[in-house]
Amino acid sequence: MSTLFDTAATGRPATLARRILEQGKYEAATMLRNGEQLVLMVVMPLLGLVALVATPLLDGLGPSRVAVAAPGILALCALSTGFTGQGIATGFDRRYGVLRFLSTTPLGKGGLIAGKVIAVLVALSLQVVLISTVAAFMGWRPPLAGVLLGIPLLILGAGTFTALGLLIAGTVRPEATLAITNLGWILFAAVGGIVMPVGKFSGVLDGVVQWLPSGALGDLMRAALIDSRLDVWGLVILLAWALVATVAALKWFKWN
Template structure:
């Protein structure tokens, strides 16, 4: 569409402002995530089943504190990983296969804009996830410590950034079939032995020390420290910040627009 400037000359309208481009793409991404049944199963259904299973059983040990409080914090961390990493990595892998990223590469959005839009779409989906999981957990007796809410918000934001960047690194560099297998495998491994549902200090050494430096453990332990104990988990926040910075930098440089 042509515009007319102050001198009466016509010219081509430039691209929309960067913020508007990112928000528009984020809205498109969020609608896509919420409209796919298989994605909702991974992002809401599986964490919900994990929450109920942990709440009604006595094993495995989740540490000191009310079991439902510990279980809910871990399941919220699992929901973040499900949406920010597993879902996004698989989606990116097949977007490259189908040529969607190649098309986006011709727009002013850019790699950084795409990563930010995907992170914002994850936050939108997390609102739905946290609402559903929180209501069920509250029904089961969950009572988070209000003093820990600021820390939980910081942990959640950095956790989303770290895992979205990791998803972009995996989904933006590997072939779609490899992404599908690796993303699902990592989800299982992290849920079972990555410090998400079971705190890192419940594992034997040296695995306990190794796990404590993973973003999954920092996310799970950070939410447990904040929502169960009302603490501000500085150490876990630092770990997540480092992961977010490193994976974000690598993803912005290595993400490929096509196979």
């Protein structure tokens, strides 16, 4: 019999780590069974990768089109899964009373957010494998040092966007969450610096984009996976967004 049932049989409460892990497994399974989520997580990034490699938009910005496109598309996966996917799912869980039920358990706000981050990381791992495989067939050969550097940066980005998505989902109505997260995805992807490097924008927009979490993550991934370099300024910006979004979500998230 599993440890979970052994614990229940002896009357001992599950540890916080076990509760978070079980919540993460539930969230991940729910996410991967949702057809709309899969379109957002798989189809859109793949289409974006193919489009960027097939068009001259990224010419002159790196050693090859795929070398510049792949890091940005991996960052886009973190945005799609953490921000839009979790934001919409949580917003409607809130409407249908799922979060009200969870509020009666020992999970707590912190446990709920941690469980959702785990689910995002599981989905993101599958996305990374798929996108990297397709990009490899297109000729992408990132340096090993850059890959080792890019993995924790992508995890940080996923955590940041998950916290932002939960902040929105926990403070506004589900319809507003749907509109904000979808619009946010479009703006971040198109002019937020996550897919297109900052150098592609005008001077005014350039100055704004570098302060956004999308621009910071995009720059971090490109620096790591093209030059095996840590963009310190991008890391500072992304860490600041992660801290502010997490604290705000923990403080203002409403179960009902």
